[in-house]
Amino acid sequence: MQDPHLDSAVLASLQDLMEGEYPVLLDTFLADSDERVRLLAEALHTQNAQLLRLTAHSFKGSCSNMGALLLADLCKQLEDLGHRQALDVAAAATLIEHIDREFAIVRILMKSERQRFRG
Numbered sequence: 001m002q003d004p005h006l007d008s009a010v011l012a013s014l015q016d017l018m019e020g021e022y023p024v025l026l027d028t029f030l031a032d033s034d035e036r037v038r039l040l041a042e043a044l045h046t047q048n049a050q051l052l053r054l055t056a057h058s059f060k061g062s063c064s065n066m067g068a069l070l071l072a073d074l075c076k077q078l079e080d081l082g083h084r085q086a087l088d089v090a091a092a093a094t095l096i097e098h099i100d101r102e103f104a105i106v107r108i109l110m111k112s113e114r115q116r117f118r119g
Contacts, residue, residue: 005102006109010067023117026110029066033059037103040078040096047089053082059099063106071102 002008015022036059043052060075078095081088 003109005068005070005105006113007067007069010065011113014066023114026114026117029062030107030110030114032062033103033107036062037100040099044089044092044096047087049082049084049087052087052092053079056082066110068102068106071099071106074099074102 014025018025036055039051039055040059042048043055056075056079060072060079063069063072063075074095078092078099081092081095
């Protein structure tokens with residue numbers, strides 16, 4: 001059964017491609033994602049639609065590349081929201097809350113994946 005949070009086929013492809021650098025890729029994704037989540041909260045707090053849109057766009061791409069497709073979809077929804085003339089703060093706050101929850105799940109799964117390469 002396919003995990004709805006993390007596509008194992010994508011991770012397997014990345015592992016084949018990255019070989020010994022695969023754990024570094026996982027660590028980098030987690031660190032970068034933590035920063036992006038922080039930036040999304042900052043963009044919401046300051047009601048900065050451009051920062052919100054750009055951060056969501058960047059986060060969407062990295063999530064998609066890493067197989068976190070639900071998280072990528074939530075980021076796309078937030079990116080689309082950031083394109084509107086006036087930022088819908090309530091809608092953005094709800095999406096960011098969903099992104100936070102989904103990233104918490106993805107973080108656990110990625111850390112578990114990372115543990116397989118400790119040696």
